[in-house]
Amino acid sequence: MPGPTLPKTTGPAPAAPLRIPFWDDQPKTWDSVVLTPQQGQKFTIPGVSTVDVDPEQRLDVNKPKGRPGASITDDGPAPAKVKIKTTLSTKEEWEAFQAIAFYFRPSGNIGNVQKLDIQHPVAALWGVRSILPHKIKGPKYTKDGYVIEIDCYEYFPPKKDVTRTIGSRDPGKVPQNVLQQRADGSYANPPPSSTVASRPPVPAGGARGFFGR
Numbered sequence: 001m002p003g004p005t006l007p008k009t010t011g012p013a014p015a016a017p018l019r020i021p022f023w024d025d026q027p028k029t030w031d032s033v034v035l036t037p038q039q040g041q042k043f044t045i046p047g048v049s050t051v052d053v054d055p056e057q058r059l060d061v062n063k064p065k066g067r068p069g070a071s072i073t074d075d076g077p078a079p080a081k082v083k084i085k086t087t088l089s090t091k092e093e094w095e096a097f098q099a100i101a102f103y104f105r106p107s108g109n110i111g112n113v114q115k116l117d118i119q120h121p122v123a124a125l126w127g128v129r130s131i132l133p134h135k136i137k138g139p140k141y142t143k144d145g146y147v148i149e150i151d152c153y154e155y156f157p158p159k160k161d162v163t164r165t166i167g168s169r170d171p172g173k174v175p176q177n178v179l180q181q182r183a184d185g186s187y188a189n190p191p192p193s194s195t196v197a198s199r200p201p202v203p204a205g206g207a208r209g210f211f212g213r
Contacts, residue, residue, distance in 0.1 A: 020121045020125055021121060029120075029121060030120075030121055031048045031049060031050075032045070032120070033045045033051060033086070033118065033119070033120050034118070034119040034120070035116045035117065035118055035119075036116065036117040036119075037103055037117075038116075039114065040114075045084065045097070045100070046086070046088060046092075046094075046096040047087050047093045047097070047145070048086065048087045048089075049084060049086040049087075049120075050084075050085050050122075051082065051083070051121075051122040051123055052085075053081070053082050053122050053123060053125075053126045054080055054081040055077065055080045055126050056077070056080065056081075057074070057076075058074075058078045059072050059073070060073040079153045079154040079156040080126060080154040081151070081154075082118070082123065082128060082131050082151075082152040083149060083150070083151055083152070084149070084150040085148070085150075086147070086148050086150075087144050087146070087147050088146045088147075088148070089144065089146075094146070097148070103133070104136055113132055113133060115130050115131070115132060115155045116131050116132070116133070116155075117130050118131050130154070130155035131153065131154055131155055132153050133151075133152050134152050135150075135151040136150055137151075
């Protein structure tokens with residue numbers, strides 16, 4: 001039985017799929033977080049680590065008073081929230097973590113937080129290349145060991161300020177820069193080609209670009 005017909009989409013063609021390893025094929029890769037500071041040597045966080053990434057697209061919804069519908073302006077991607085959770089279960093892991101703790105909580109004056117390049121399959125999936133540590137919890141005892149959580153923001157400095165209004169359901173007159181979207185997903189007035197703020201390009205080479213640099 002044939003599958004459903006998907007509506008045609010506009011915009012650039014999707015990028016080639018990444019070659020991120022399957023978790024059962026490379027469990028150590030999925031259980032490890034490798035960080036490279038701006039100043040210092042690359043290191044792996046000790047213990048068993050996981051990464052959660054919360055990507056967000058900034059959309060400005062403008063609802064006209066007294067009328068149904070809304071126009072939506074695409075303000076580009078926001079820095080993703082990244083959570084690293086590591087479980088320490090041995091004395092050696094605990095001592096090794098103490099040696100790198102200052103990267104997550106630097107002492108001294110304002111501006112001492114370092115950008116950290118991150119290598120992990122989940123970060124690679126969502127295009128997160130670098131992070132800035134923000135908030136720390138732990139160590140907290142669990143049955144598996146002591147857990148430390150490190151909340152971070154994706155390091156994603158802004159480029160030039162470009163926005164694009166992408167949709168409107170207002171049946172009234174629509175400005176030229178608003179795309180009128182039909183119920184089937186197509187557009188009554190196709191969008192002009194435009195540049196929208198984007199992350200730095202992902203290097204070629206699939207997983208090697210993230211894990212083998």
